[in-house]
Amino acid sequence: MSAFADYSVRRHGLLTLGVALVAMVVLSAVFAPWIAPYSPYDLDVAVMLEGPSRAHWLGTDELGRDVLSRTIFAAQISVKVALFAVGVGLTGGTIIGMLAAYCGGLVDMVLMRLMELLFSFPAILLAVVLMASLGTNVLNAMLAIGIIFIPGFARLARASTLSALQQQYVEAARSIGMSHSRIIMRELLPNVVTPLLVEAAVAFAYAVLLESALSFLGLGAQPPEPSWGNMLNTGRGFMAQAPWLSIVPGSALFLCVLGFNLLGDGLRDMLDPHLRD
Amino acid sequence: MARLILTRLALFVPTLFAASVILFIAINVVPGSAARSALGVDATPQAIMRFEASNGLNRPLAVQYTEWLGKALRGDLGTSFQNRVPVAPEILKRLPTTLELAILAFLLANAIALPLGALAALRHRGTADIAISTLATILGAIPSFWLATLLVLIFSLRLKLLPAGGYTPFFDNPRQNLTQMILPAVSLGLVSSALLLRIMRTTMLEVLNSDYIRTAHAKGAPEWIVITRHALRNALIPYLTVGAVEFGFLFGGVVVIEDIFRLPGIGSLVLVGIINRDYPVLLGSALVITIIVLFANMLVDTFAGLLDPRQLRPREAGR
Amino acid sequence: MALPPRDRAGQTLEIRDLSIAFSTPRGHARVVDNVSLSIGAGEIVGVIGESGSGKTLTALAALGMLPRGARIESGRILLGGESLLDMTERERRAMRGDRVAYIPQDALRSLNPTLRVGVQVGEPLVVHRATPWNIAKRKGVDLLAAVHLRDPERQAEEYPHQFSGGMQQRAMIAMGLCLEPQLLIADEPTTALDVTVQAQVLQLVREIRREHGTSIFFITHDLGVVADFCDRVYVMYAGAIVEEGPVDRIFERPSHPYTRGLLRATPAVHGSKEALVPIPGQIPLATERPEGCRFVDRCAFAIAPCRSPPPWVEIEANHRALCVRAGEAEIAA
Numbered sequence: 001m002s003a004f005a006d007y008s009v010r011r012h013g014l015l016t017l018g019v020a021l022v023a024m025v026v027l028s029a030v031f032a033p034w035i036a037p038y039s040p041y042d043l044d045v046a047v048m049l050e051g052p053s054r055a056h057w058l059g060t061d062e063l064g065r066d067v068l069s070r071t072i073f074a075a076q077i078s079v080k081v082a083l084f085a086v087g088v089g090l091t092g093g094t095i096i097g098m099l100a101a102y103c104g105g106l107v108d109m110v111l112m113r114l115m116e117l118l119f120s121f122p123a124i125l126l127a128v129v130l131m132a133s134l135g136t137n138v139l140n141a142m143l144a145i146g147i148i149f150i151p152g153f154a155r156l157a158r159a160s161t162l163s164a165l166q167q168q169y170v171e172a173a174r175s176i177g178m179s180h181s182r183i184i185m186r187e188l189l190p191n192v193v194t195p196l197l198v199e200a201a202v203a204f205a206y207a208v209l210l211e212s213a214l215s216f217l218g219l220g221a222q223p224p225e226p227s228w229g230n231m232l233n234t235g236r237g238f239m240a241q242a243p244w245l246s247i248v249p250g251s252a253l254f255l256c257v258l259g260f261n262l263l264g265d266g267l268r269d270m271l272d273p274h275l276r277d
Numbered sequence: 278m279a280r281l282i283l284t285r286l287a288l289f290v291p292t293l294f295a296a297s298v299i300l301f302i303a304i305n306v307v308p309g310s311a312a313r314s315a316l317g318v319d320a321t322p323q324a325i326m327r328f329e330a331s332n333g334l335n336r337p338l339a340v341q342y343t344e345w346l347g348k349a350l351r352g353d354l355g356t357s358f359q360n361r362v363p364v365a366p367e368i369l370k371r372l373p374t375t376l377e378l379a380i381l382a383f384l385l386a387n388a389i390a391l392p393l394g395a396l397a398a399l400r401h402r403g404t405a406d407i408a409i410s411t412l413a414t415i416l417g418a419i420p421s422f423w424l425a426t427l428l429v430l431i432f433s434l435r436l437k438l439l440p441a442g443g444y445t446p447f448f449d450n451p452r453q454n455l456t457q458m459i460l461p462a463v464s465l466g467l468v469s470s471a472l473l474l475r476i477m478r479t480t481m482l483e484v485l486n487s488d489y490i491r492t493a494h495a496k497g498a499p500e501w502i503v504i505t506r507h508a509l510r511n512a513l514i515p516y517l518t519v520g521a522v523e524f525g526f527l528f529g530g531v532v533v534i535e536d537i538f539r540l541p542g543i544g545s546l547v548l549v550g551i552i553n554r555d556y557p558v559l560l561g562s563a564l565v566i567t568i569i570v571l572f573a574n575m576l577v578d579t580f581a582g583l584l585d586p587r588q589l590r591p592r593e594a595g596r
Numbered sequence: 597m598a599l600p601p602r603d604r605a606g607q608t609l610e611i612r613d614l615s616i617a618f619s620t621p622r623g624h625a626r627v628v629d630n631v632s633l634s635i636g637a638g639e640i641v642g643v644i645g646e647s648g649s650g651k652t653l654t655a656l657a658a659l660g661m662l663p664r665g666a667r668i669e670s671g672r673i674l675l676g677g678e679s680l681l682d683m684t685e686r687e688r689r690a691m692r693g694d695r696v697a698y699i700p701q702d703a704l705r706s707l708n709p710t711l712r713v714g715v716q717v718g719e720p721l722v723v724h725r726a727t728p729w730n731i732a733k734r735k736g737v738d739l740l741a742a743v744h745l746r747d748p749e750r751q752a753e754e755y756p757h758q759f760s761g762g763m764q765q766r767a768m769i770a771m772g773l774c775l776e777p778q779l780l781i782a783d784e785p786t787t788a789l790d791v792t793v794q795a796q797v798l799q800l801v802r803e804i805r806r807e808h809g810t811s812i813f814f815i816t817h818d819l820g821v822v823a824d825f826c827d828r829v830y831v832m833y834a835g836a837i838v839e840e841g842p843v844d845r846i847f848e849r850p851s852h853p854y855t856r857g858l859l860r861a862t863p864a865v866h867g868s869k870e871a872l873v874p875i876p877g878q879i880p881l882a883t884e885r886p887e888g889c890r891f892v893d894r895c896a897f898a899i900a901p902c903r904s905p906p907p908w909v910e911i912e913a914n915h916r917a918l919c920v921r922a923g924e925a926e927i928a929a
Binding site: 010014113114117118119120121122123124125126128129130131132133134135136205209212213216217218219232235236239240243246247250253254257258261262265 | 292295296299300303304305306307310314407414415417418419420422423426427429430434522524525526527528529530532533536537547548550551552554556559560563566567570571574
Binding site for chain 2: 659661689690691692693694697698700702705706707708709710711716719720723724755757758768771
């Protein structure tokens with residue numbers, strides 16, 4: 001019995017940790033101008049590449065900018081990209097998924113095959129190819145990542161819609177002559193939303209990861225705008241003299257992704273207990 | 278058995294075509310971008326028109342695609358905008374590097390995921406399970422490029438044990454090649470193992486809860502026989518099918534890791550393509566990587582089917 | 597490891613005052629409550645009850661294979677005179693599949709889908725007698741022939757999904773017979789089969805008893821099967837035995853209201869003329885049992901004394917029921 005209790009205590013602990021980490025990131029993003037000790041763009045060539053000190057808790061970079069401040073401001077990019085990308089993916093995916101489930105037949109088959117195929121592409125590859133055409137900056141990164149997320153959400157939305165469609169109340173609504181769009185809005189949508197939220201949490205993590213990878217490759221946020229990815233990229237060049245330039249933004253990135261992952265796992269446990277062990 | 282393989286192949290070919298269409302559309306999503314990128318910001322409209330005309334970029338997309346496809350099927354993936362060198366031979370030259378990295382990372386990921394996942398399932402809710410699950414969660418959150426950076430910091434710069442980059446072909450100098458591949462493969466493999474570990478744990482748990490495992494216990498079989506003779510093969514089948522999704526992530530990681538360690542593979546060619554706005558190079562290398570991923574998916578799927586007697590010999594009617 | 601010689605003089609299986617409990621979020625659940633039963637050499641003993649009566653758990657306890665979370669709170673289990681609960685897990689494992697075999701309900705799910713049937717059927721030989729595989733597979737074919745499979749040579753090479761339901765069940769029986777156990781525990785082996793196949797499987801089990809003198813612990817919820825097939829019967833309700841006796845006496849003179857209820861709700865036994873009468877209400881949860889007689893809330897014969905624990909009443913030789921009104925003429929009607 002105590003083993004059972006320990007296990008669920010641990011689960012709750014992990015969810016709490018996830019919430020705490022996510023809160024830290026989001027709050028950093030929102031309140032950056034007030035929390036950060038310096039502006040992320042303030043140069044001070046006199047103190048470049050200095051390790052952690054009283055004035056600069058996490059050291060300075062190659063242009064003398066405060067690493068702590070830049071790390072905090074970088075959260076803004078990650079949160080913005082994640083929100084936008086998941087928003088695009090969620091909206092597009094839900095529409096396509098619900099459409100496929102509701103129409104059935106050929107429409108369903110074609111749409112779902114397409115989604116499946118898009119899903120098997122390596123995400124970075126698709127993002128890079130899209131951005132070749134769109135242009136390589138943060139906005140286009142958001143768009144590209146959002147597009148990449150559509151198949152995942154579509155598949156989920158379709159599954160939820162299909163099971164909801166089998167419920168009685170859709171039959172009842174149809175029998176009293178409710179229009180199709182009304183059925184979708186009033187009866188189907190609420191049941192589809194819950195599992196999508198779980199998926200969204202995990203998608204946030206992946207969006208942050210993707211954006212950082214793109215910035216790392218020089219394709220996302222461009223310097224001097226701070227993003228964990230491009231900070232890691234610059235840090236690469238100074239690994240011997242200033243390892244903190246790699247460790248700090250990387251840790252922030254790791255904690256952010258970890259937080260969203262824990263959040264997603266925790267939500268999944270809470271909302272769908274029969275999916276777990 | 279032949280029927281199983283043939284069906285898989287039959288599905289594979291149209292998937293490849295569809296993938297090529299998607300890539301072609303994606304890269305042409307904004308019309309005119311190719312010329313503008315190649316010629317730069319201050320290109321005159323006339324220069325753009327000339328460029329597009331000479332490269333056949335002013336024709337309808339469908340026509341462009343058909344022509345490109347025709348050439349691709351004959352092994353011609355166009356020539357680079359930059360240096361007028363044919364793309365296909367360059368990709369071929371870089372193929373072994375990418376494959377080596379991918380295979381090493383794949384092997385490492387499975388070497389970690391299979392035993393640890395099985396162990397976690399066997400000691401469900403015990404200390405080992407908790408420790409392994411926590412490890413999987415942490416590994417799954419580490420960006421591969423950060424792990425690579427940290428590993429280089431520790432093993433190359435501080436400990437001076439391993440090189441921070443560079444590549445010698447395997448057949449030239451196996452020892453040096455493998456030393457150079459350790460850090461890249463570990464960065465990629467460790468992170469990939471996280472998802473695979475979770476999948477193995479889940480499938481193994483399901484298997485261990487099934488009735489036929491109970492039968493094995495009821496026959497008095499000791500635990501190690503129950504695991505090896507009864508549980509493993511049954512767990513492997515869904516593991517392979519579900520785990521195939523990891524290939525997509527793995528090859529995405531290849532692009533970044535090749536960049537970090539300066540490995541001359543197809544992944545870094547993708548980056549060359551985007552940075553130089555060299556569309557044929559980008560399209561060609563993206564396509565080849567996609568083909569590899571889809572092929573790997575198909576292989577694994579087929580293998581899982583071969584392992585499963587229910588798919589290999591479907592029940593005949595009238596029994 | 598050498599096992600003591602088989603005890604054929606005493607009871608094959610003896611369970612005394614067995615109680616098994618789970619700890620659930622809703623409280624302490626005693627799913628098997630002070631159950632005592634015995635099976636002699638060569639006897640076919642039926643244990644009848646609805647799902648949730650505790651019959652499967654009792655059987656699993658006799659195998660030493662209780663699910664995780666189940667605790668034996670009290671009681672003794674003796675197999676051929678040896679105490680199961682005093683054995684080490686190794687000793688229990690040595691006994692499973694060898695001296696006592698288990699035939700579960702769902703044969704398809706109980707067979708490994710990735711192993712050939714012949715291999716699975718002959719496996720006990722490899723596990724317990726260190727027999728080489730080629731000989732074990734041969735024995736597998738012989739066993740499949742013994743359970744009357746039409747083409748045992750070929751069928752031993754096939755996989756479970758290629759067998760029909762009846763064939764799968766026979767394969768499970770063959771597997772159980774492999775080492776000629778003293779006791780066969782059959783958990784609703786015919787429930788998932790249709791009537792003709794059912795009859796064949798039962799025929800097979802009778803044959804086994806006849807030829808090997810195997811004792812059979814037969815779990816079912818189907819009274820019709822019990823009538824034809826068993827020597828003695830235990831009727832279980834909500835974790836306890838409420839009536840026990842020779843099968844013909846139980847049917848002739850049901851002495852516990854629950855037994856009566858079961859008879860009146862079963863078509864094959866009840867006779868086609870009168871209407872079927874279901875028992876009103878539901879089995880109480882193991883955490884919410886009434887004080888006194890557990891059947892009191894559904895009983896047509898309940899009186900005030902039923903709120904106290906009921907006594908065992910001897911109806912006739914070897915036939916008794918756990919009821920204050922046991923044996924009254926009304927109940928047997």
